Amino acid sequence: MTGFRTVVVGTGFIGPVHVEALGRAGVQVAGVVGSSPEKSIAASQRLGLPADYKTLDDVLADPTVDCVHLTTPNRYHFDQAKAVLQARKHVVCEKPLAMNSTESAELVRIARDSGRAAAVAYNIRFYPLCHEAAARVRNDSLGSLLHVTGSYVQDWLLKPTDFNWRVLAADGGELRAVADIGTHWLDLIQFISGRRITSVCADLRTVYPTRQRPTGPVQTYSGDTPADVATEPVEITTEDCGAIMLRFADGANGCLWVSQTTAGKKNCLRFELAGSKQSLTWDSQSPNALQLGNRDRPNESLVRDPAAMEPTAAAISSYPGGHNEGFPDTFKQLFRSFYGAIEKGILSDPAPYPTFLDGHHEILLCEAILKSHRQQRWVDVASA
Structure with a gap:
């Protein structure tokens, strides 16, 4: 390349x-x-x-x-x-x-x-075991998808003195926690399951309606605002946390919890897909293990190892088993996929x-989530 x-x-x-x-x-x-x-x-x-x-x-x-x-x-x-x-x-x-x-x-x-x-x-799609989960859904190891649960939680906005441009609707949009990190989870689950989310019911919350904005620049994830830095109060309308119930195209349902005010959780995405044959559980803070839940035999833990994974997952795993891969590697694999596709002449969906079509669908999801929260009812997601 x-x-x-x-x-x-x-x-x-x-x-x-x-x-x-x-x-x-x-x-x-x-x-x-x-x-x-x-x-x-x-x-x-x-x-x-x-x-x-x-x-x-x-x-x-x-x-x-x-x-x-x-x-x-x-x-x-x-x-x-x-x-x-x-x-x-x-x-x-x-x-x-x-x-x-x-x-x-x-x-x-x-x-x-x-x-x-x-x-x-x-x-996040490009953690190898997320591709492994997607392959197992495709080859029917999971069986029929029954329901999906999960969360994406962080703590970098836990305090009212924590501030970043993302908390302002004018800079980041009317949704924040959902748009900033929740869309990663929503995209990932639709990628793994192969199913679109068709309707949502959301209950969101702004923990701090007022935050203290430093009058000078601050860096994301840089820690507490120093005590000697001057601040000014700013009204906040974007959400810090919330719950979203989901319905999928084939009738499966689920629930997502998203938060940027969960102490001790620096960057933790979790999901559990429950199928008629098996369940799949994964945690981004332990990204090199996929938990396989079984009813009639012992549960299993699949450790990331290209030699033991489905071909599509092995293809985005650069190191042998026992040599962990993490957050920076997901970007490398995404970019290898992107530029490799250009070399092959693949320039559009699929x-x-x-x-961008996936990105557009996520925006439609966000708009349905915001509408649902404001009207306190189920809302269908518009077609992309």
């Missing part, structure tokens, strides 16, 4: 994650762009990259750049992804794809008409990576 030249836009927490994973995937990172020329230069120096690009416009004007990765705040995704595709470049966009379904639907259309590959960075 050394023939590709890629630029990453965004220098916060996730931008450098993309840079590192692209290098490990064999993709040339030609530069990184921040929110100002000064930040672009500083990030380039910090990451050991050329400082040839100061702005996104510089990148779009360079015909030697094949692809752009967008790791910017949510409110920029639509305009930036549109500009990248109109510049005839491939694009990988962080989630959520856009601020609303009108925007995401237009991005799906633009991507289709552009003839370029367009992915959303739902990296694709071996999460596409």
